[in-house]
Amino acid sequence: MTRLSRPSVLIALAALSVSACATPPPPPPIPGGPGAGPVLRDWRGIVTAGDRDRYGRLDAAWDLALQQARRQRGSGDLASTGELIDPDAARPSVAPPPGDYRCRTVKLGSQGGEDGLGYVVYGWFACRIEQTPNGLKFVKTTGSQRPAGLLFPENDRRMVLLGSMALADEPPANSYGQRPDRDLVAVLERIGERRWRLVLPWPQYESNLDLIELVPA
Numbered sequence: 001m002t003r004l005s006r007p008s009v010l011i012a013l014a015a016l017s018v019s020a021c022a023t024p025p026p027p028p029p030i031p032g033g034p035g036a037g038p039v040l041r042d043w044r045g046i047v048t049a050g051d052r053d054r055y056g057r058l059d060a061a062w063d064l065a066l067q068q069a070r071r072q073r074g075s076g077d078l079a080s081t082g083e084l085i086d087p088d089a090a091r092p093s094v095a096p097p098p099g100d101y102r103c104r105t106v107k108l109g110s111q112g113g114e115d116g117l118g119y120v121v122y123g124w125f126a127c128r129i130e131q132t133p134n135g136l137k138f139v140k141t142t143g144s145q146r147p148a149g150l151l152f153p154e155n156d157r158r159m160v161l162l163g164s165m166a167l168a169d170e171p172p173a174n175s176y177g178q179r180p181d182r183d184l185v186a187v188l189e190r191i192g193e194r195r196w197r198l199v200l201p202w203p204q205y206e207s208n209l210d211l212i213e214l215v216p217a
Helices: 006-021 049-056 058-069 077-086
Strands: 099-108 121-131 137-141 145-155 160-165 184-193 195-201 209-216
Touching: 006 137, 006 145, 049 058, 049 184, 058 099, 058 195, 058 209, 077 121, 077 184, 077 209, 099 137, 121 209, 145 195
Parallel strands: none
Antiparallel strands: 099 121, 099 209, 121 137, 137 145, 145 160, 160 184, 184 195, 195 209
């Protein structure tokens, strides 16, 4: 075993002293921790196979639903919806501010073919955009069909919602991927100064395209 000379020992002790007094670098921020902001995974890593298929056929849902709405009888004033039923109405700066909203659902097309209603325009209900640790969340709080889900950034004109549906007097839906018959995928778009829409292609029930209009309450 090699013995260190006294000068070598003193140099080594001095180096250890300097190292012990040095300030360690700050730890990296924890995703989602204080000051880090919400961190969302890419929705493509979460979406089910069924909803991925629905999203991929969004344009086809628009085409069929609008064709049926224009030639079949319906319920409500479809002409009053304006840009809500324009497939190309999306504007930049899509992210909605958190808060309370009024919302109404417009169903386009019929899963029952020519015998069904081509469109149904419903009245206004209550909805909310919430800021959560996982990002923005949409919740429809009143009505017999109450979708809810997280909004994932896609681009400046589109966010993607993955959510689930609560029916009747059930508690709020929070089970995406656990009940395929309640899962839904939607696209959020801004279509006016203070006006947004959720576009749900190939919903589980009744229509071929659902639109949920949102305006601040």
